[in-house]
Amino acid sequence: MINTDELMSIRAAELYYEENKTQDEIGSILRLTRWKVGRLLAQAKASGFIRIEIVHPRARRLPVERRLRESTGLTDAIVVSSVGVANDEELQSRTAQAAADYLTGLRPIPRTLGISWGRTLHDVSLHLKHGWAPGVDVVQINGGVSLNKRAGTAATTAVTIAHKAFGAATLLPSPAILERLETKQAIESDRAVAAVLEQAAGASAYLYSAGQADAHSALVDSGYLSPDEVAELVRRGAVGDIVGRYIDKNGDIVDSELDERTLGIQLEQLRRATLAIAVISGGAKHAVARAIVGSGLCTVLVTDEDTARALLGDDV
Amino acid sequence: MINTDELMSIRAAELYYEENKTQDEIGSILRLTRWKVGRLLAQAKASGFIRIEIVHPRARRLPVERRLRESTGLTDAIVVSSVGVANDEELQSRTAQAAADYLTGLRPIPRTLGISWGRTLHDVSLHLKHGWAPGVDVVQINGGVSLNKRAGTAATTAVTIAHKAFGAATLLPSPAILERLETKQAIESDRAVAAVLEQAAGASAYLYSAGQADAHSALVDSGYLSPDEVAELVRRGAVGDIVGRYIDKNGDIVDSELDERTLGIQLEQLRRATLAIAVISGGAKHAVARAIVGSGLCTVLVTDEDTARALLGDDV
DNA sequence: GGGCATATTGCTCATATGAGCAGGAGGGGC
DNA sequence: GCCCCTCCTGCTCATATGAGCAATATGCCC
Numbered sequence: 160m161i162n163t164d165e166l167m168s169i170r171a172a173e174l175y176y177e178e179n180k181t182q183d184e185i186g187s188i189l190r191l192t193r194w195k196v197g198r199l200l201a202q203a204k205a206s207g208f209i210r211i212e213i214v215h216p217r218a219r220r221l222p223v224e225r226r227l228r229e230s231t232g233l234t235d236a237i238v239v240s241s242v243g244v245a246n247d248e249e250l251q252s253r254t255a256q257a258a259a260d261y262l263t264g265l266r267p268i269p270r271t272l273g274i275s276w277g278r279t280l281h282d283v284s285l286h287l288k289h290g291w292a293p294g295v296d297v298v299q300i301n302g303g304v305s306l307n308k309r310a311g312t313a314a315t316t317a318v319t320i321a322h323k324a325f326g327a328a329t330l331l332p333s334p335a336i337l338e339r340l341e342t343k344q345a346i347e348s349d350r351a352v353a354a355v356l357e358q359a360a361g362a363s364a365y366l367y368s369a370g371q372a373d374a375h376s377a378l379v380d381s382g383y384l385s386p387d388e389v390a391e392l393v394r395r396g397a398v399g400d401i402v403g404r405y406i407d408k409n410g411d412i413v414d415s416e417l418d419e420r421t422l423g424i425q426l427e428q429l430r431r432a433t434l435a436i437a438v439i440s441g442g443a444k445h446a447v448a449r450a451i452v453g454s455g456l457c458t459v460l461v462t463d464e465d466t467a468r469a470l471l472g473d474d475v
Numbered sequence: 476m477i478n479t480d481e482l483m484s485i486r487a488a489e490l491y492y493e494e495n496k497t498q499d500e501i502g503s504i505l506r507l508t509r510w511k512v513g514r515l516l517a518q519a520k521a522s523g524f525i526r527i528e529i530v531h532p533r534a535r536r537l538p539v540e541r542r543l544r545e546s547t548g549l550t551d552a553i554v555v556s557s558v559g560v561a562n563d564e565e566l567q568s569r570t571a572q573a574a575a576d577y578l579t580g581l582r583p584i585p586r587t588l589g590i591s592w593g594r595t596l597h598d599v600s601l602h603l604k605h606g607w608a609p610g611v612d613v614v615q616i617n618g619g620v621s622l623n624k625r626a627g628t629a630a631t632t633a634v635t636i637a638h639k640a641f642g643a644a645t646l647l648p649s650p651a652i653l654e655r656l657e658t659k660q661a662i663e664s665d666r667a668v669a670a671v672l673e674q675a676a677g678a679s680a681y682l683y684s685a686g687q688a689d690a691h692s693a694l695v696d697s698g699y700l701s702p703d704e705v706a707e708l709v710r711r712g713a714v715g716d717i718v719g720r721y722i723d724k725n726g727d728i729v730d731s732e733l734d735e736r737t738l739g740i741q742l743e744q745l746r747r748a749t750l751a752i753a754v755i756s757g758g759a760k761h762a763v764a765r766a767i768v769g770s771g772l773c774t775v776l777v778t779d780e781d782t783a784r785a786l787l788g789d790d791v
Numbered sequence: 792g793g794g795c796a797t798a799t800t801g802c803t804c805a806t807a808t809g810a811g812c813a814g815g816a817g818g819g820g821c
Numbered sequence: 822g823c824c825c826c827t828c829c830t831g832c833t834c835a836t837a838t839g840a841g842c843a844a845t846a847t848g849c850c851c
Binding site: 169212213214 | 482
């Protein structure tokens, strides 16, 4: 049975929010003092009967962001609303847009930005406005040029971001994963490659995304790994990959032999970074997001509401 | 491309509605004057970016009610919110509850209330509180006692409503539809039946629901009609039934021969009534609701938001 | 570039609202 | 039945907000 006050608070809420009446007017309609009306409305809000949503592709969820900052070690969290989103694509676009906004608003402006590559990062590059920053150099932090089927995507991403900021792009001229350890070591010690890696190590900020651990991963798409190899990694606890390296739910490398053959900055370099921005969205990436945030691989997370709630352990 | 003001209005809305900041505080955060913030918020509201919903089973939709009253000849409209409703059953329960509330609040209190029977009315009777009125006599306005499979539902409904109002119930001792015209005329002229019909004709208010025109109708359930007969009625334009009589989309009797054999008050008596309350909910009853409201068969409509919007021609 | 029409801004002032407090009603415990 | 404690009510007062208006900026035609 619903009590009288609750019912009255609903009647009051209808008149207040839907009919735009003042609390005083509502008072005379419901034969209550205006103070009682005010209290009923406060009660209705507190009980969660009044739901206020901001319906807009650019809307963020500040309370969720705050909770994320408070309950994790993140220095910042950007959470886009998933109200009214039909598909994952729309959600990813919103998240990429938010990441672009965050980059644009970033102070101090980073001199050098280290980036990974992939669908998400490419999306971010497209959402950045021309002139988003007055000069930022971009450097790739993991390999991936040659084998990429969607030719040049990795390079295009870096170049676009740099170009739009009137800066220079430095590409890492190497595959993401080498077949043999010796080859990797050889490439790594090559002067051109070593110079890029050095620049990457000294970047003032990092921006990267994560891949889910399954056959849809960009590393599979690009031909570096077979679906079977990924399935084996999953069996061994992989939840996803960042900068080409597969991690488990604790943020640890799953297969050190594979990792040795992966060219790019180390996870430890990300962990030590003052500013490492992870951009992650979509239901399939909840697990990898948890691993990244939980093990301190990023200092800033840009994500969607559902992922954020999954991290927070919300039931809804 | 989204313009700057729109984006600012979203940022302002986040701070105002989610972070409970004052417009002044928002002003200093966004580097705007507090008046600009106020205008941005007003703009966000006007553009529909701020959605305020009252989430409660007893919540009504006053703006929809007003539009219904204005665009139809109804003297009153009660529209329950369908936010957060999972199934039709929940919706019907909410609507029945609203009808019970409406009856309880009705002034002047009717001396005699003429009612039909059916699932909906039964539901209303259960939602009424004991002592909902200080004495109201209830009279059935259409037949339906004997054949009803759910034995005595029709009678129980009338008795419950009357009992809870400390009044007397008068049952109409007749089937809803007779097989032969002569039988119907004979019963109708029987003293006991005629007296009830006379009382029904003089009721100060009517309360009835409507059935959809398909095999799930209560008249089929009760055995008065076969699914085939209903199908034939549909073919001839029937959209539903009220007080046992099938009507088309104009509110006209579909089959006058069948109607002649139907015992109860005439549609014209409902149309002439000062107070005729129709209680209708569920997606399957949009058509019959339209017919009833459109042809003036009720003066008050109690319904759900979706049905109301269908009547108003809203797209959503 | 000048002048006009229109939109936008920053203000004053009236009003609506929430915080905090004093008095009073209700409801056990003895 | 009496008292005390708690919760609730209705108030005063400070603050937040929206309406309306003058001043200013913007765009547009010639």
